[in-house]
Amino acid sequence: MMQNSRSKCGKSSVHEPVVTRISDRALEHLRRVTDRPDLSNTRYDLVEPLGRGGMGSVYLVHDRDLDRRVALKVLVSESIAPAMCERLVKEAQTLARLEHPGIVPVHDVGMTEDGFPFYTMKLVRGLRLDRHVTTGIALAERLQIVERICDAVAFAHDRGVVHRDLKPANIMIGPFGEVLVMDWGVAHIRGAVGTLREGGDVAGTPGFMSPEQEQGDGCLDERSDVFGLGALLRFLLEGISAPRPLLAICRKATAFDRALRYATAGDLARDIAQFRAGLPVSAYRETPVERAWRLLRRYRVPVALIFAYIGMRLVLLLLTGN
Amino acid sequence: MCLHFHSTLSMEHALVSDAISASSGAFPDTHRSTVDAIRSGDPDVRRVAFDALARSYWKPVYKYLRLRWHRDSQDAQDLTQEFFARAYQKEMLEQYDRDRGRFRTFLRICVDHLAQNEHTAAMRIKRGGSVAIRPWDLVEIEQELSGMAGSREEDPDAVFHREWLRSLFDTAIRRARVECERQGKQTAFDVFERYDLLAPNQGESLTYAQLADEFGVPITQVTNYLAFVRRRVRHHVLAVLRETTTNDAEFAVEVREVLGA
Numbered sequence: 001m002m003q004n005s006r007s008k009c010g011k012s013s014v015h016e017p018v019v020t021r022i023s024d025r026a027l028e029h030l031r032r033v034t035d036r037p038d039l040s041n042t043r044y045d046l047v048e049p050l051g052r053g054g055m056g057s058v059y060l061v062h063d064r065d066l067d068r069r070v071a072l073k074v075l076v077s078e079s080i081a082p083a084m085c086e087r088l089v090k091e092a093q094t095l096a097r098l099e100h101p102g103i104v105p106v107h108d109v110g111m112t113e114d115g116f117p118f119y120t121m122k123l124v125r126g127l128r129l130d131r132h133v134t135t136g137i138a139l140a141e142r143l144q145i146v147e148r149i150c151d152a153v154a155f156a157h158d159r160g161v162v163h164r165d166l167k168p169a170n171i172m173i174g175p176f177g178e179v180l181v182m183d184w185g186v187a188h189i190r191g192a193v194g195t196l197r198e199g200g201d202v203a204g205t206p207g208f209m210s211p212e213q214e215q216g217d218g219c220l221d222e223r224s225d226v227f228g229l230g231a232l233l234r235f236l237l238e239g240i241s242a243p244r245p246l247l248a249i250c251r252k253a254t255a256f257d258r259a260l261r262y263a264t265a266g267d268l269a270r271d272i273a274q275f276r277a278g279l280p281v282s283a284y285r286e287t288p289v290e291r292a293w294r295l296l297r298r299y300r301v302p303v304a305l306i307f308a309y310i311g312m313r314l315v316l317l318l319l320t321g322n
Numbered sequence: 323m324c325l326h327f328h329s330t331l332s333m334e335h336a337l338v339s340d341a342i343s344a345s346s347g348a349f350p351d352t353h354r355s356t357v358d359a360i361r362s363g364d365p366d367v368r369r370v371a372f373d374a375l376a377r378s379y380w381k382p383v384y385k386y387l388r389l390r391w392h393r394d395s396q397d398a399q400d401l402t403q404e405f406f407a408r409a410y411q412k413e414m415l416e417q418y419d420r421d422r423g424r425f426r427t428f429l430r431i432c433v434d435h436l437a438q439n440e441h442t443a444a445m446r447i448k449r450g451g452s453v454a455i456r457p458w459d460l461v462e463i464e465q466e467l468s469g470m471a472g473s474r475e476e477d478p479d480a481v482f483h484r485e486w487l488r489s490l491f492d493t494a495i496r497r498a499r500v501e502c503e504r505q506g507k508q509t510a511f512d513v514f515e516r517y518d519l520l521a522p523n524q525g526e527s528l529t530y531a532q533l534a535d536e537f538g539v540p541i542t543q544v545t546n547y548l549a550f551v552r553r554r555v556r557h558h559v560l561a562v563l564r565e566t567t568t569n570d571a572e573f574a575v576e577v578r579e580v581l582g583a
Contacts, residue, residue, distance in 0.1 A: 022488050022495075026522035030491050033518060034556040035581035038549040052578075 037074040037112045044072055044120065060123065063107075070107060073185070074118040092119045094161060094189050102152025104172075104180050124180055130168035133236060142236040143246075143276055145171075148179040150229055150269035156181075157222040157265060160190030164220065166228030167208040168235055188220055207231060211256050222265065223258040229268055230254035230261070245275055248284035356565045357425055360415050375415070376406050378493070378566050382485040383433055390481050391437045405436050424572065430482045487580065494558035495519070498551055507551075513537055513544055514551035556581070 022030070037059070039046055044061040050071060051058050061072040092109035099105065109119040127135075129145070137145075149171060153163060163170075165186045172180040210227035212220060230253025237246065249271050255261045262268040271281045278298030280286060286294065296303055356378075359371030383405055387398040409415050409432070418428050502511035513533060521528040534541045559580065567573040 021523070022491055022519065023523045024484070025525065026519050027484070027488055027491060029522040030518060030555070031487075031581060033548075034552050034559065036552075038553055040545050040549045 037072075037116055037118065039072075039112060042110060042112065042118075044070075046072075061120070063120070069123050070120045071123045072118055072120045074112060074116050089117070094159070095184050095187070098156055098159060098161065100152055100155045102148055102179055102181055103156065103184075104182055124172050124174065124182070126172045126174040126178070126180075128169050129171035129173060129232075130235075132173040133168075139240060139242075140276065142240075143272055145173070145179050146229065146233045146236060147269050147272050147276075149181060149232060150265045150272070152179070152181045153225050153229060154265035154269065156184075156187075157225065162188040162190075162220055162222060163225050163228070164188055164213065165205060165208075166225060166232055167205045168232065169205075171232070208235075210258065212258060221258075223261045223263070226261045226263075226265055226268055227254050227258070229265055233272070243275075244290075245281045245284040245286070249275065249281055252283040357415070357418065357567070372406075372410055372415075374565055378489065378562060379429060379486070380406065381489040381492070382482055383429070385485040386430070386433060386478075386482045387437060389485075390478050393437075401437060405433055408436070424575075425566070426483065426486060427479065430479065433482075434478070490559060490562055490580065491555070493562055494555045497558040498554040501554055502551065507547075509537065509539070510547040510550050513539075513547040514555075517544075517548060518552070 035057075036046055036049075037057075039061070043065045044063055047060040047062055047069065049057060050060050058071055058073045061070060062068075063070050089109055092106050095103075096106040096109075104121050104124055107120045107122070109117070111117055133142070149166070153166065156163060161184070163181065163184060163186075165183060166181070170181065170183040172178075172182050174180060206214075208228050208231040210220075210224040213224055230250055233246075233253065234250045237250065242250075249268070252260065252271075253262055253268050262271070267282075271283055274281045278294060280291075280294070356371045356374045359367050360375065362368045362371065380402060384398050384402040387393045387401050388395070391398075393401060414432060415429075418425055422428075498514075499511050502508055516536070517528055517533055520526075530541050530544045534544045537544070539547075560577065563576050563580065564573055567576055
């Protein structure tokens with residue numbers, strides 16, 4: 001129906017709709033534009049959607065004042081509570097203070113014209129960890145990635161922030177090998193009431209969520225993230241014939257009882273670093289044979305030189321009889 | 323039985339009054355689900371809920387019968403009316419089990435069942451008659467259907483879903499229009515209609531500058547007008563979704579499906 005009944009655009013009858021039929025094309029257009037945040041009262045121009053998560057959508061926007069592109073995350077929770085906006089501001093302020101090369105910096109926080117809280121952050125281009133691993137990376141690089149995630153998370157813990165949703169999709173690997181921990185939307189801040197997630201007790205992702213999170217335990221601490229880090233390590237070891245000490249690190253980090261886990265992300269990082277350096281790890285009691293084998297591998301160059309020297313002396317002994 | 327429905331226009335005005343009073347928040351208030359209210363023991367509550375449900379689904383059901391079941395206009399109209407009459411009388415909709423799938427799919431299957439089992443001319447006589455359930459203008463719907471022949475080959479669920487989506491936005495836009503009229507913001511709605519409905523309908527590429535020129539307003543005002551009406555359309559879309567879903571989880575899924583990026 002509805003075709004254009006006005007003689008000139010802008011001069012239509014007040015009471016009769018001009019358009020009475022919504023075409024498929026118009027329908028798709030409407031779905032797109034009505035979902036977009038109303039940024040008319042901000043300094044940002046929406047460029048394109050980047051993705052959508054459980055709590056909100058992320059858009060590529062242009063910052064007119066600074067003439068640069070940033071990522072804007074706007075909460076789209078349908079049961080948003082008024083107090084949630086206040087929490088978002090508080091959390092954004094806290095995250096803005098997390099100045100660490102492994103954490104995406106928050107630039108700005110505000111409210112859209114239609115009352116949705118948002119914040120902007122550095123625009124990160126790269127691959128999510130779950131996609132990065134499909135490029136066939138070596139074990140050493142995988143361990144290095146986990147170590148760097150641990151460093152960033154330990155830094156946040158030191159400032160009272162527990163991420164609570166560590167998973168491959170929330171780790172970004174930049175074009176120069178940067179490792180960035182993303183999406184702090186369900187983070188818990190020490191001393192803060194509640195979180196960004198509505199109904200906030202069960203936040204996280206199955207498979208990467210600690211048992212206490214699954215059970216809705218309100219008293220979460222850094223060890224919940226240690227579980228997530230262990231799950232990340234386990235994810236990175238999938239399909240690889242991993243040495244026993246490494247598997248033991250995984251087991252310890254993801255222990256059901258949090259008292260049995262590493263106390264801090266830093267402790268976990270240290271154990272991984274120990275393994276990479278060929279040193280004993282706290283999570284695994286090695287047998288004498290394993291110890292000898294590890295030492296042989298760790299000191300393979302001097303050991304090879306010693307064996308070469310001994311071999312040479314034996315040859316000389318056989319040849320000269322002295 | 324005779325079910326009475328508000329005329330489309332008065333209904334929209336009534337609903338918009340509620341919407342305006344609740345428009346301060348970003349999201350519609352949580353209503354008791356229409357689907358749940360249909361199960362109410364109170365006949366008045368049940369009737370109002372059924373009325374709301376028919377408003378949401380009459381058009382998709384009719385179009386579905388026209389497109390998918392190749393029924394002519396009169397036949398589709400009779401069957402649609404019979405569907406809602408049966409649904410009300412036989413309490414068919416009360417049998418919906420949310421654990422077995424979404425309500426929309428349940429409805430579509432019920433429509434298929436009715437269309438499949440409708441053989442005799444006697445049934446045709448039985449249809450219609452005293453039951454007047456038609457909250458939409460049939461001529462208008464037929465006009466909408468014109469030029470949609472390609473849809474006949476589509477997956478049934480996709481056809482029903484798309485028509486339901488169209489009906490959803492149609493309702494939301496009507497409510498937004500009434501709202502704009504009441505608030506003296508007709509120009510805002512005209513700009514929205516021109517840019518978000520007419521231009522896409524006609525495959526026309528329109529810039530904000532052209533729009534500003536057409537309506538004789540600054541470009542910034544065009545942005546404000548569009549933002550305002552889109553916000554109201556979104557509000558009404560969410561309100562209708564809230565009315566026709568059974569719980570928060572279903573509502574969240576529907577919102578993501580309807581408005582998701």
